[in-house]
Amino acid sequence: MRQVIESEEKKKVIDEIINEAKKSKSIAVVGIGGVPAKQFQSIRKSLRGKAKIKVAKKTLVKKALDQSNLPSVGGLEEHSEGPIAIIFSNESSFKLYKEIQNSRMRAPARGGEIAQEDILVPAKATNLKPGPVVGELQKAGIPAAIDQGKVVIKKDTLLVKKGEKISREKALALAKLEILPLEIGLDFRAAWEDGIVFHKDVLAVPPEQQIAQMREAYTRALALAVAIEYPTKESIPLLLSKAYNNAKALSIAIEFPTKENIKELLALGKAQAEAISKIVEEKKE
Secondary structure, three states: HHHHHHHHHHHHHHHHHHHHOOOOOOOEEEOOOOOOHHHHHHHHHHOOOOEEEEOOOHHHHHHHHHHHHOOOHHHHHHHOOOEEEEEEEEEOOOHHHHHHHHOOEEEEHHHHHEOOOEEEEOOOEEEOOHHHHHHHHHHHHOOOEEEOOOOOOOOOOOOOOOEEEEEEHHHHHHHHHHOOEEEEEEEEEEEEEOEEEEEEHHHHOOOHHHHHHHHHHHHHHHHHHHHOOOOOOOHHHHHHHHHHHHHHHHHHHOOOOOOOOOOHHHHHHHHHHHHHHHHHHHHOO
């Protein structure tokens, strides 16, 4: 009986994912490891009306995506390592990525975490009261001292390098200085839209840079089409202009008179006649 219930529950989850996938413009895979339950619920609430988050086992997600028959959606599976959730949205993948990134927030370290970036403690006067805290900061590796009744950090200090573990002592010291070294939130991996899987590195490109890249790609493609004489709606005017100029240059080179080149031929003939006349005059002298 229990197996029947579990089987029915799994089928229900698979059907829900398939139904949401088929009616969504974009589908994203996000990592949820290390995201506190409170923040996760806050993110879910902030996305209400824009996107739906579904947490499910990877095996069920894989089956659902395979059964959805959406083109290339299976490409999301390679981004499904660790605890994940699926997000369904009627917004574009780029806009959805931005929404998820905006939901991330800074958080304090408790000790034992891996630094996501270099943690720098700047030189400054703090609001801490003089006392044992100076020794605590110094023990953590922060050059603290008392100056004019205030606890000050004497110089900029790289406390933890990216990739290193944050010790408990350093985590407590950072908390006293109100430095939030961690960024927590959903880890956006990739998104599917219109049969294409976009990696987060692509989605992270700013809109203005995307436009600049498309303009550059258009310019290069048009130049290539003209160079290999490949006719398109955009290249045909340039190809015709190129052919006209080449034909005109050839007719002038072989001195074949046409309505278009007669002025140039007469000017060329005049210049040649003047040159010959000058040579004749020089020889007479």
